Amino acid sequence: MDIKQVDEFAKEIIFKAGQRIRDAFSYDIEIETKSNANDLVTNIDRETELFFIEKIKEFNPTHRILGEEGMGEKVESLEGVVWIIDPIDGTMNFVKQHRHFMISIGIYVDGVGKLGYIFDVMREDLFNAIAGVGAWYNDSPLRKLQPLKIEEAVIGINANWVTPNKRINHEKIIELVRTVRGTRSYGSAAMEIAFVISGKLDAYISMRLAPWDIGGGVVIAKEVGAVATNFNGKVFDFLTADTFLIANPAIHQLILEKYIEEKK
């Protein structure tokens, strides 16, 4: 695979898809309810995924696509070249706020992340990386994350995880919330990951994410030194859903050990 060529092609279709989405705001957005009320999906969401599939298959028919909307073939292994795509991460923001939603794309070769993209569609802001080469924010190189203390950290976490729940000991999360300088919640995993990668947040925690939520982000994370794992400190499982913590390298282990206790 010619990485440089794929990178240029990926950027090209991301910018085009972004333009299509921005144009579509002039039309009404038709919404239906997926599996639950938190999981809105729109025509634009699906059309964007189909747009990516069509373009990628034209570019190289052997590339496979693992997408949130499931419009591509069924992907049961990460052999060969696999594009992991979320056409619109932050669908509720998309519908309600017309901002704060991202296109997230990761390109993997035999399971290894080679290219990563998070694109803020309304701001036209691109975070991207080429594995082993570097990471950029709109063509400016992203710096390695600088160490900081947990008391100085601003973390992304949803209020739900601070309440009693089946997955983790919420008392420890309360302790974390009280220890850090501040918390934020934006309603888009890819946005919060992009913020950690660029030092705008210092950690982001979620009890359950799908591969397409993080497929782009983890490739970029590696290039800036952000650490991304599941709650066992292991690599996120890309063929199912998993827990997820991405953080500044100075506080990742501390958060895992001191503040996250999974219920078994």
Add this chain to the structure above:
Amino acid sequence: MDIKQVDEFAKEIIFKAGQRIRDAFSYDIEIETKSNANDLVTNIDRETELFFIEKIKEFNPTHRILGEEGMGEKVESLEGVVWIIDPIDGTMNFVKQHRHFMISIGIYVDGVGKLGYIFDVMREDLFNAIAGVGAWYNDSPLRKLQPLKIEEAVIGINANWVTPNKRINHEKIIELVRTVRGTRSYGSAAMEIAFVISGKLDAYISMRLAPWDIGGGVVIAKEVGAVATNFNGKVFDFLTADTFLIANPAIHQLILEKYIEEKK
């Protein structure tokens, strides 16, 4: 007071202040700690307030200024024309994210809100209103908020208020968080108020805000039908700090009655 003339002048100095702040990002930001670690303040913050004071005093020396940085005279009553100014709401975002901070200005005549402005400095997005005339988002009229059910609401609330605290019964807030469709937290009261006003959020709750956090927002709120009160359902006290709830009119009373229980 010629409202139209003051409105034009206010917009002019807000846009100029925004330009100054964006320019200043080319220089280093000098930070000091105010009363606590959550309360960062920068030179730019103070210089922006001084800029406003100077311009307003030139415009009309009888106008008084109640500002977060306290660079103006001491304001102990709302008699006459008072500008309530937060030069940078969301200081931590300003320092760390270089986005998501607002200039907030409300202009009051004998305690009555006449003009309101919330300006997203980096996006160059203006939310504003003239009392009794209307509200705008970048010159497009803002619509009256449409009714919705609490289960459909997305609310702004900080994770801290979901944990045991001295001010309110957090168990009821947990119930609220579980009832609504989603929660967000942006780290800028003025941003969250602007989002409620424009239907991007449906409520925003805070246990303690200062007049400059909401002085601009409550004037705009009235024009779109958003309801803004303290936790007693009364008008926010502009001469001290107070509790604050702004919400879609369909859910304001419900949130107050069912989910907010102050500890006395």
